[in-house]
Amino acid sequence: MSLDTVVEDIRDEARARAEEIREEADERAEEIVAEAEADAEQIHEEREAEVQREIEQLREQRLSSAKLEAKQARLEARRDVLEDVHEDVEQAVADIDGERREELTRSLLSGAASEFDDGATLRVYGRADDQALIEDILTDYDDAEFAGEHDCLGGVVVESEASRVRVNNTFDSVLESVWEDNLKAISDRLFDSQ
Known part of the structure; x- marks a missing residue:
């Protein structure tokens, strides 16, 4: 066996091993990409759900705040009407x-x-x-x-x-x-x- 043949055999083995490593690396890279995409999808879904919860919570807060403001305005209007009626009654009593x-x-x-x-x-x-x-x-x-x-x-x-x-x-x-x-x-x- 000549030195050239040994070198060629080593090169073939190295190429085969390199190809094997490349294939393993490609497979691992695909696994990593698939895991990353799955993680990204899960993160996206969780974030979307969180945003929806925040939107719903904000909507509920604003609705509750608007209802409270409306109730306060209604009570204030009633109080004003009662004050007007009281003043009218006072005037009627004073005019007796x-x-x-x-x-x-x-x-x-x-x-x-x-x-x-x-x-x-x-x-x-x-x-x-x-x-x-x-x-x-x-x-x-x-x-x-x-x-x-x-x-x-x-x-x-x-x-x-x-x-x-x-x-x-x-x-x-x-x-x-x-x-x-x-x-x-x-x-x-x-x-x-x-």
């Missing part, structure tokens, strides 16, 4: 005049006076426009005098010199009591169709 005003003032003064001991000296306060009316009504009481103005829609505030008791029987206090007691019914009646 004549015999009806005298009758209500007498009743409120009588109720307030009954809270004090007999013989107590009473100071009575009322609306400036009602001073003459109150002074006229006070002629029926022995120990009572008009003591001055009170900022109110009508009625009286009565206090005694002998005690620390002060009775607020103004139209305002009666209106507020009635308003608070009936606010739900008023609201239901105003907004029953909504």
Whole structure:
């Protein structure tokens, strides 16, 4: 065997081995590419699902926020309407005049006076426009005098010199009591169709 033949045999073996290594490398490269593509597809699907979840979550948050804003706007509008109605009622109460005003003032003064001991000296306060009316009504009481103005829609505030008791029987206090007691019914009646 000659040296050329040995060299040629070694070269053939080397070529065969190189071809075998190349084929193994190509197979391994194909496996790696296939694994990478599968991983990429899985990552893509997971990311797409995550993006869809984020979109759905954001949509839910915005919808919830919009519903809350709408509810707050509706409540604010209702509150505004109730305030307007309250102001209209206050004006209607302030506008009561004549015999009806005298009758209500007498009743409120009588109720307030009954809270004090007999013989107590009473100071009575009322609306400036009602001073003459109150002074006229006070002629029926022995120990009572008009003591001055009170900022109110009508009625009286009565206090005694002998005690620390002060009775607020103004139209305002009666209106507020009635308003608070009936606010739900008023609201239901105003907004029953909504």
